Amino acid sequence: MANMREIRARISSVKNTQQITKAMKMVAAAKLRRTEGGMAGIRAFAQQSQEILDELLTGENHYSNRFLAPRKEVKRVCYVLFIGSRGLCGVYNHAILRYAQDILAQEKRDATVVVCGRWGRDVIAHAGLPVSKTFAELSDTPNMDEALQVSEYLKRMYLSGEADEIHLIYQHFRSALQQIPSTMQLLPATPERSGDGTANDYIFEPDAESILENVMQLYLNNTVLSVMLEAKVGEQAARMTAMSTATDATTELIGELSLKMNRARQAAITTEIAEIVGGANALKKAKK
């Protein structure tokens, strides 16, 4: 049986670990709540821009835009991989990386990858993805400035012809316990159309084309930000779950170790008593 001091040291080290995992769980929960708040704001914005987009795209109005028209020949494709900024969040990063690898393995056209996130630069390099650019300095609560950096880069890439199609790969946030790796086409844009044209007979100022251009700019920035937020919420949720499981595991481990420790102490006491009794008996015999 392991000696008592060793077990005591293990218990205290496990307790330390437990404190860390508990703290990390709480931090992740706080960040999750903050990022979710950002998502609520963006939803209101998306709804408003959708209304204007509907007005421009439904009915007899068919306005074309450089971000909407699909290219005749798609030679080069760009995938934007949204990965976590840190580890310790279960299978979150690995799952999305494996998903991206599968997609790229099936891709027959020229493909490049833009990575958003700090996690595992070496792992990604090792995975054989053709990474052309990494946005590593994204914070835990993405804001518009960061989204603009990425979306402006992607827009330039598309307009300059470096990519004929741009897809986003990210973990779709279904619930705190479930995130699903998914893809979404960013460019050429395929905005949803709700279909019900409004009754307002709008005047377009100065003309529909320039309005559509501006709406598309907003739409693209908005899409990038919302995907960024969604990926981040997923990461925090995954981390929260992972840390919660880890805390539970440490509690169990501490229980087991305390049991072992008590047994060892009991054994030590028993041995001591046996020794004392043995010694006393020996003395008695010697006196006789």
Add this chain to the structure above:
Amino acid sequence: MKDQIHLRIVTAGGTVYDGQCSYVELPLEGGGIGVLSDHAPTIGAVCDGVVKSRSDAGEECIAVGQGVVNIAHNEIIVLTRTAECAENIDVQRAADAERRARERLTDKNGEWDTMRAEAALYRAIARQNAVRMSGRE
């Protein structure tokens, strides 16, 4: 005049301005327009500039970036990539940004393309104008 127009300025980060007013000036790509109550339904392309709203309480200036505006039934909703109320603008930072943008425009060999530098320049000028027009210097 009664404050009948409901003006909202919204960015993806949240609502920057929400209030009643009687008159609104908007910077559109074809030139600025003024909106009084019962304006015809209009959708407009907003460019970098200053939105001015007049109400009983006084005037407010808000610097906005590229975006769109939806005017219908005395509701004005401005959707834009950035918006800042005049009192929150750091004049020094805007002036610095203007200087940097101008340097980039004159420096032809730099990696900065003209379009980006121009966009930055317009933004910086719009922000400074917002401060100037609000009378806070």
